[in-house]
Amino acid sequence: MSYGQGGPQSQWDPWKPQSQQPWSSGADDGSPDWAALAEASETRNKRRRLLFIAGGGLATVAIGTAVAMAVVSANGGDPQAGPSNLPASASIPGSGGATPSFAPTSAPPPLDPEDFISSAKKDTAPLSADGLFPGKQLTMSGTVYKKGPTADTRSCATAAGGTLPKILTANGCTRLMRTTYSNGGIAVTVGVAVFDTAAQATKAKAQTNDQSIVRSLFGKGVKPFCDGAFCRSTRNAYGRYAYFTISGFTSGKDVTTKDTKVFRTGNDLAQFTANQIHRRGQAQASAAANR
Numbered sequence: 001m002s003y004g005q006g007g008p009q010s011q012w013d014p015w016k017p018q019s020q021q022p023w024s025s026g027a028d029d030g031s032p033d034w035a036a037l038a039e040a041s042e043t044r045n046k047r048r049r050l051l052f053i054a055g056g057g058l059a060t061v062a063i064g065t066a067v068a069m070a071v072v073s074a075n076g077g078d079p080q081a082g083p084s085n086l087p088a089s090a091s092i093p094g095s096g097g098a099t100p101s102f103a104p105t106s107a108p109p110p111l112d113p114e115d116f117i118s119s120a121k122k123d124t125a126p127l128s129a130d131g132l133f134p135g136k137q138l139t140m141s142g143t144v145y146k147k148g149p150t151a152d153t154r155s156c157a158t159a160a161g162g163t164l165p166k167i168l169t170a171n172g173c174t175r176l177m178r179t180t181y182s183n184g185g186i187a188v189t190v191g192v193a194v195f196d197t198a199a200q201a202t203k204a205k206a207q208t209n210d211q212s213i214v215r216s217l218f219g220k221g222v223k224p225f226c227d228g229a230f231c232r233s234t235r236n237a238y239g240r241y242a243y244f245t246i247s248g249f250t251s252g253k254d255v256t257t258k259d260t261k262v263f264r265t266g267n268d269l270a271q272f273t274a275n276q277i278h279r280r281g282q283a284q285a286s287a288a289a290n291r
Contacts, residue, residue, distance in 0.1 A: 111289050113281030117239030118198035125284050128152065129177040132192060132276050138181070140268035145181035145188075148222040152177045156193055162211035164244070168193055171204040173242075180217045181269055186262055187225045188247040188269045189216045192277075195240045205237035214244040223250040230254035232262055234270045239281065243273045 116122045129150040137146045156173035157165035168176070175194040180187055191214030195201045213233045216226040225231070231248035232255050247266035248255050255262050 111285035113278055113285045114239055115281075116284040116288070117241065117277060117281040119240060120196045123240060123280075123284065125280060127175075127194070127280075129179055129192075132177065132273070132280070133179040133190070138272060140272055141264070143183060143265075143268065145183050145265070145269070146221075148180040148182055148187070149217050149220040150177070150179045151217055159191060159215050161213045161215050163209060164212040164214065167204050167207045167212060171200045171207075172196060173204070176214075178214065178217045180222050181265075182222050182250065183265065184261075185250050186247065186265050187216070187218070187222050187250050188245055188265050189214060189226075190269050190273050191215075191244045191246075192273065193242040193244070195242070198237075198240045201237040201240050201242045205235060205242050208235045212244075213246050216246050216248070225250045225252070228252075230256075232259075232266050234266050236270065236274070238274050238277050241277050243270065243277070245270050245273075 129152050133147065133150065135147065137144055139145070151159065153159050153176055154174065156168040156176040159176045159178060160168055172195055173193045174196065176191055177194075178189055178191045180189045182188070193201070193204070195204065210233070212235060213231075216224070216231070218224045226246050226248040229248055229252050231246050233247075234245045236243055245266045247262050247269075249262070
């Protein structure tokens with residue numbers, strides 16, 4: 001009796017458990033095919049190494065990408081919006097939708113002193129010759145000038161000479177105060193004409209000329225001066241005040257262009273007068289600011 005071939009022989013797959021191992025084409029002696037087993041083991045090891053290398057490469061790429069993203073994010077802050085070390089999507093701690101409010105810290109602008117001395121309505125502080133020219137002497141440019149007599153009149157024209165009386169009257173002069181200072185045989189009289197507005201004082205000054213003079217004031221230790229002799233005069237205006245000086249020798253000598261000391265004396269007292277008028281404005285501006 002003969003036997004048929006039966007069903008097909010099962011094929012061995014090293015990756016499938018429970019599969020039968022193949023036998024050699026030789027005699028069926030029951031021993032395994034060692035060459036086939038070694039080849040299968042080598043194939044399996046190669047696959048494992050390839051999977052490991054590929055996986056490691058992907059991990060390296062992933063880590064490198066993560067680091068790169070962290071660096072870009074750290075440097076991505078908007079320098080106009082906040083510190084540059086913040087990410088672009090971050091916000092400064094404590095910032096929110098509401099805008100914080102702060103109490104004002106800057107002081108208001110100071111009041112202008114000239115504004116107070118430009119109108120009789122605001123220039124209300126007490127006014128006198130001794131108030132504008134206090135004390136018994138003053139020092140300008142290192143020179144000491146001794147104070148002499150003072151005078152104060154509401155009839156401005158009577159204390160002026162040349163073309164000045166008419167100018168003062170036409171522009172509404174309300175008062176003319178005078179004071180004399182002297183040093184080393186040189187004397188100077190300062191006259192301050194008061195108007196209601198700065199516009200009046202400015203107009204009066206603009207109308208003056210070299211013949212517009214204030215009358216010299218002597219007495220109280222000061223000999224007569226500039227009474228017929230040539231003298232040096234100045235004129236100017238500041239605020240609602242026009243101020244004048246006349247300087248000369250108490251000996252009666254004429255002043256010439258070479259007499260620089262006389263010129264300096266007149267300039268010193270004119271500057272001092274302007275300073276005093278400005279201080280008057282400063283005092284009133286400060287008082288108004290502190291109310």
